[in-house]
Amino acid sequence: MDTYDFIVVGAGSAGCAVAARLSESGKHSVLLLEAGGSDLSPWIWMPIGYGKTFYRKSVNWMYMTEPVPSMQNRPSYWPRGKVMGGSSSINAMVYIRGQHQDFEDWKAMGNPGWGWDDVLPYFRKAETNDRGGDDWRGDSGPIHVSTMDRDLHPMCQDFLAAGQELQWPLNPDFNGARQDGVGTYQNTAKDGMRMSTARGYIRAAGKRANLRVVTRAHATRVLVEDGRAIGVEYLHKGRTVTARARAEVILSGGAVNSPQLLQLSGIGPGALLRDKGVDVLHDLPGVGRNLQDHMCIDHMYTSRVPTLNQQLYPWWGKAWHGLRYVLTRRGPLSLGVNQAGGFVHGRPGLERPNIQLFFSPVSYTKTPPGTRALMNPDAFPAFLMSAQPTRPTSRGHLAIRSSDPLAPPEIHPNYLDTEIDQQEMIESSRVLRRISEAPALARVIEREVTPGPQIQTDEELLEDIRARAVTIFHPVSSCRMGPDAGIDVVDNRLRVHGLRGLRVADASIFPTLTSGNTNAPAIMVGEKAAALILEDHQA
Structure with missing residues (x-):
C-alpha cells in the first residue's frame, strides 16, 4: 500500500492546479488520480477539435440528465472531461472570470476570504496573458490566455x-x-494550441519526483476512520488499489464526480444513502444539492x-x-x-x-x-x-443510482x-x-x-x-461552500463539514454560479485551495 502526504482525485481544471502547487516546494509527496487517460491527442490540442471530443467516450464522461419536465421532458447532454486536464481539455476555451460582484456575493453568503480582492491574486497567479500583466491580469502563470x-x-x-x-x-x-x-473573447491557448491545465500545470510538474500521476484510475471510495479521511480506493488495470494519505484527501472531480464519490463513500444525505445500499458514515444533507447550470x-x-x-x-x-x-x-x-x-x-x-x-x-x-x-x-x-x-435561480440535484461506483449518477438539473x-x-x-x-x-x-x-x-x-434551449455546460455548486453544515458541504477553507483531512476543490464548491464561463474560476479555486492547504499544514 502506497502512502502520500496528499491525494488529489481528479486531474481537471482545479485538480491539476492543486497537485502542481502542493508538489511545488518538493517537501510534500502528492498522488494525482485521473479516471481518464492522456491528453496527447490532436483533437484535444487543436482548438476546433473540441467538436470531436464533445462526443468521444475515450475522453468524456458523456453524461445524460434525467428528462427535464420544464423542457418538454428532454434530457440534457452533459459532456465532462474524462482525461488529463478534465473539462479544460474539451471545452470551448473561452476565458471569463465572472463579475467582481459574484465573489462579493460569495463572501456575503458566509465565506470570508472569497471576495473579489481575495480571489484576484489567484486569478493573476494562474495566468500569463499575451497582453502582459497589470492590476487585473497576470504575466507569469502556467495558463496562457491569448487574444484571438x-x-x-x-x-x-x-x-x-x-x-x-x-x-x-x-x-x-x-x-x-x-x-x-x-x-x-480571449481563449486559453498558446501558439495556436489549447492550453489545458494538464498542459499548463502538469507538463512540467509531472517530472517532479514527489508527484505521481496515475491515469485510468477510477476512484471508488474515500476511506474514513474515526472521522478522518485516510486514503482512497481506486480501480486501476482491473484491480482495486488502496492509497493512504498522511495529511489530506482533496476531491477535484468536478460538479458531478465529487458529490458522486462522496455519496459512494457514505458521505451525504443519509436517507438517500440508505436507500441505495450505502452505509452512512457521515450524514451531510447538502452533498449533491444546490446544483446550478447555465x-x-x-x-x-x-x-x-x-x-x-x-x-x-x-x-x-x-x-x-x-x-x-x-x-x-x-x-x-x-x-x-x-x-x-x-x-x-x-x-x-x-x-x-x-x-x-x-x-x-x-x-x-x-x-x-x-x-x-x-x-x-x-x-x-x-x-x-x-x-x-448569467445567474439562474433554479436549483437541481444529483444522486447515485446505486452503490455501483461505475454507474453514472442521476442528474436532475431542474432548469x-x-x-x-x-x-x-x-x-x-x-x-x-x-x-x-x-x-x-x-x-x-x-x-x-x-x-x-x-x-x-x-x-x-x-x-x-x-x-x-440547451445547457452551455457550466454545472456547479453540488458541494456548495458555506457555513451551515445542514445545507452546505465545505467551509470557507474547503474542508468538508464534520470530517477531518478531507476537502473539495473544484467548481462544485461555488456558492453560486459565476457570470460567464466557469473554467477560469475553477482554476482559481484550485490555486486558492492549494494555498489554503499549505497554509494550514505550515501552521
Missing part, C-alpha cells in the same frame, strides 16, 4: 458595431475593470455575406485550413467557435449585466440541438448568436424552475432579436431561421425555449 483577434472572422466586426449601435460599450477585456459591453438559446440567421461555412464546408476548404493550421497554427482551426460576445442588461434598472452573448460566424442545421460538428457546418452562408442568463429564470430566458431571446435588427447586422442578415419571425409573443418565445 488576428484570426477572427470579419463578421465579428458587424456584431460589435451592432452592439455599439444599441449603446453597449466596446469592452477590450471582459476580465478587466468591468465586464459589461461587447467585445471579442442555459442558452440559439438564434440562427442566413447571411448575405460569406461565413465560416464557406471556408469549412467544402472538402477543399477543410484541406486548405488543415494544412494552414499544421504549417502556421493560424486560421479558423486555431480558434474556438465563440469568437465574439458580450455582457448586457436584459431590462432597465439592473445594476449588473444579466445576459451573456455569443457570436459564432458558423451554423449547423443537420445536427441535434446542442451538437457542434465544427468541421461540418452548413453548405450555405449562415451564423449563430446565443444568449444565456426553468423559477419564474425569474423563465423571464430572463425570454429576455435573452428578445436581446438577440434587438441586436439582429441593429443596422450593422441587419444589412448582412437574409432571414431569421430559428426561432423564425412567426414566433413573437412571450408565450411563443418561452415555448421555443422549452423546445430548443
Whole structure:
C-alpha cells in the first residue's frame, strides 16, 4: 500500500492546479488520480477539435440528465472531461472570470476570504496573458490566455458595431475593470494550441519526483476512520488499489464526480444513502444539492455575406485550413467557435449585466440541438448568436443510482424552475432579436431561421425555449461552500463539514454560479485551495 502526504482525485481544471502547487516546494509527496487517460491527442490540442471530443467516450464522461419536465421532458447532454486536464481539455476555451460582484456575493453568503480582492491574486497567479500583466491580469502563470483577434472572422466586426449601435460599450477585456459591453473573447491557448491545465500545470510538474500521476484510475471510495479521511480506493488495470494519505484527501472531480464519490463513500444525505445500499458514515444533507447550470438559446440567421461555412464546408476548404493550421497554427482551426460576445442588461434598472452573448460566424442545421460538428457546418452562408442568463435561480440535484461506483449518477438539473429564470430566458431571446435588427447586422442578415419571425409573443418565445434551449455546460455548486453544515458541504477553507483531512476543490464548491464561463474560476479555486492547504499544514 502506497502512502502520500496528499491525494488529489481528479486531474481537471482545479485538480491539476492543486497537485502542481502542493508538489511545488518538493517537501510534500502528492498522488494525482485521473479516471481518464492522456491528453496527447490532436483533437484535444487543436482548438476546433473540441467538436470531436464533445462526443468521444475515450475522453468524456458523456453524461445524460434525467428528462427535464420544464423542457418538454428532454434530457440534457452533459459532456465532462474524462482525461488529463478534465473539462479544460474539451471545452470551448473561452476565458471569463465572472463579475467582481459574484465573489462579493460569495463572501456575503458566509465565506470570508472569497471576495473579489481575495480571489484576484489567484486569478493573476494562474495566468500569463499575451497582453502582459497589470492590476487585473497576470504575466507569469502556467495558463496562457491569448487574444484571438488576428484570426477572427470579419463578421465579428458587424456584431460589435451592432452592439455599439444599441449603446453597449466596446469592452477590450471582459476580465478587466468591468465586464459589461461587447467585445471579442480571449481563449486559453498558446501558439495556436489549447492550453489545458494538464498542459499548463502538469507538463512540467509531472517530472517532479514527489508527484505521481496515475491515469485510468477510477476512484471508488474515500476511506474514513474515526472521522478522518485516510486514503482512497481506486480501480486501476482491473484491480482495486488502496492509497493512504498522511495529511489530506482533496476531491477535484468536478460538479458531478465529487458529490458522486462522496455519496459512494457514505458521505451525504443519509436517507438517500440508505436507500441505495450505502452505509452512512457521515450524514451531510447538502452533498449533491444546490446544483446550478447555465442555459442558452440559439438564434440562427442566413447571411448575405460569406461565413465560416464557406471556408469549412467544402472538402477543399477543410484541406486548405488543415494544412494552414499544421504549417502556421493560424486560421479558423486555431480558434474556438465563440469568437465574439458580450455582457448586457436584459431590462432597465439592473445594476449588473444579466445576459451573456455569443457570436459564432458558423451554423449547423443537420445536427441535434446542442451538437457542434465544427468541421461540418452548413453548405450555405449562415451564423449563430446565443444568449444565456448569467445567474439562474433554479436549483437541481444529483444522486447515485446505486452503490455501483461505475454507474453514472442521476442528474436532475431542474432548469426553468423559477419564474425569474423563465423571464430572463425570454429576455435573452428578445436581446438577440434587438441586436439582429441593429443596422450593422441587419444589412448582412437574409432571414431569421430559428426561432423564425412567426414566433413573437412571450408565450411563443418561452415555448421555443422549452423546445430548443440547451445547457452551455457550466454545472456547479453540488458541494456548495458555506457555513451551515445542514445545507452546505465545505467551509470557507474547503474542508468538508464534520470530517477531518478531507476537502473539495473544484467548481462544485461555488456558492453560486459565476457570470460567464466557469473554467477560469475553477482554476482559481484550485490555486486558492492549494494555498489554503499549505497554509494550514505550515501552521
